Amino acid sequence: MESAPTDERGARAGPGIAVVIPALDEEQALPLVLAELPADSVLGVVVVDNGSTDRTAEVARAGGAYVVYEPRRGYGRACLAGLAAILPGAESPAGVPRAPFGPLTANDVVVFLDADHSDYPADLPRVVAPILAGEADLVIGSRVLGGATMQALLPQAWIGNRIACGLMQLLFGARYTDLGPFRAITVSALEHLGMHDVDFGWTVEMQLKARVARLRVVEVPVRYRARIGQSKITGTVSGTVRAGWKILGWIVGWRLKLLVTSGRIPRYTRPAPHPPVSTME
Numbered sequence: 314m315e316s317a318p319t320d321e322r323g324a325r326a327g328p329g330i331a332v333v334i335p336a337l338d339e340e341q342a343l344p345l346v347l348a349e350l351p352a353d354s355v356l357g358v359v360v361v362d363n364g365s366t367d368r369t370a371e372v373a374r375a376g377g378a379y380v381v382y383e384p385r386r387g388y389g390r391a392c393l394a395g396l397a398a399i400l401p402g403a404e405s406p407a408g409v410p411r412a413p414f415g416p417l418t419a420n421d422v423v424v425f426l427d428a429d430h431s432d433y434p435a436d437l438p439r440v441v442a443p444i445l446a447g448e449a450d451l452v453i454g455s456r457v458l459g460g461a462t463m464q465a466l467l468p469q470a471w472i473g474n475r476i477a478c479g480l481m482q483l484l485f486g487a488r489y490t491d492l493g494p495f496r497a498i499t500v501s502a503l504e505h506l507g508m509h510d511v512d513f514g515w516t517v518e519m520q521l522k523a524r525v526a527r528l529r530v531v532e533v534p535v536r537y538r539a540r541i542g543q544s545k546i547t548g549t550v551s552g553t554v555r556a557g558w559k560i561l562g563w564i565v566g567w568r569l570k571l572l573v574t575s576g577r578i579p580r581y582t583r584p585a586p587h588p589p590v591s592t593m594e
């Protein structure tokens with residue numbers, strides 16, 4: 314798969330794909346994640362070092378990624394810092410420089426995946442395919458549809474997912490099977506959603522807002538395996554409780570916001586496919 318084939322003048326004829334990987338103390342897993350990414354399919358990879366105390370940044374650089382530092386903890390904060398390095402209009406927080414392969418344009422695609430080697434980076438073509446085919450604005454890699462085992466997707470994550478997805482269907486009519494971290498979204502859709510959750514509400518925020526804004530959302534099956542390294546959220550009681558409350562709070566809270574209209578998001582309109590972007594200066 315080629316994300317951005319170029320013509321003889323170096324002009325990109327299709328959407329480019331950039332990858333954002335939030336990472337907190339993932340020096341063991343990250344080299345494998347980067348090595349397994351289909352490199353010829355992507356413009357570049359941003360690893361956000363979220364205040365690691367190990368060699369996460371070093372191994373990321375050695376693996377060919379562009380490293381952004383975000384010392385304030387939080388999964389969503391890490392995603393926002395990564396986006397600041399590549400999105401066209403993103404406000405760059407102090408100290409976040411632009412990645413050399415940015416800024417992206419409206420029809421380009423951002424892929425998110427975890428740094429702990431639980432996602433299969435080789436599934437990336439499958440995750441971006443519906444967007445490249447012009448059939449989706451957001452693609453969720455579903456570990457449930459991918460048949461994840463309980464060793465990989467821990468029982469508490471299964472149950473939490475079921476409850477969250479059931480509530481999203483009940484309160485929003487949204488049909489999701491998972492809140493999986495491996496996902497792809499177009500730049501213009503991402504900007505339309507105005508993401509702001511700074512921790513583990515990030516995935517549910519994106520899915521709920523996508524529903525309210527009437528994005529075209531597709532789920533595809535992805536594989537999932539036990540993480541490498543120390544479990545931080547789902548594998549710990551306090552992490553599970555905190556993430557669970559956060560996610561349920563988003564779902565119920567947004568329903569209440571819709572009642573008083575402050576949760577409304579204008580319906581999303583797709584930009585026209587733009588002419589090839591020259592990559593030669």
Ligand SMILES: Nc1nc2c(ncn2[C@@H]2O[C@H](COP(=O)(O)OP(=O)(O)OP(=O)(O)O)[C@@H](O)[C@H]2O)c(=O)[nH]1
Nearest residue numbers: 335336337363386387388427428544545546547548
């Ligand atoms: N826990 C945590 N993870 C972060 C943070 N910032 C970035 N991350 C990364 O976000 C991704 C998801 O976090 P995980 O710790 O794997 O969360 P999880 O998959 O729910 O649970 P475990 O894999 O069991 O720890 C990983 O790549 C982390 O390295 C943060 O502040 N806290």
Ligand SMILES: [Mg+2]
Nearest residue numbers: 427429431540
């Ligand atoms: Mg994990």
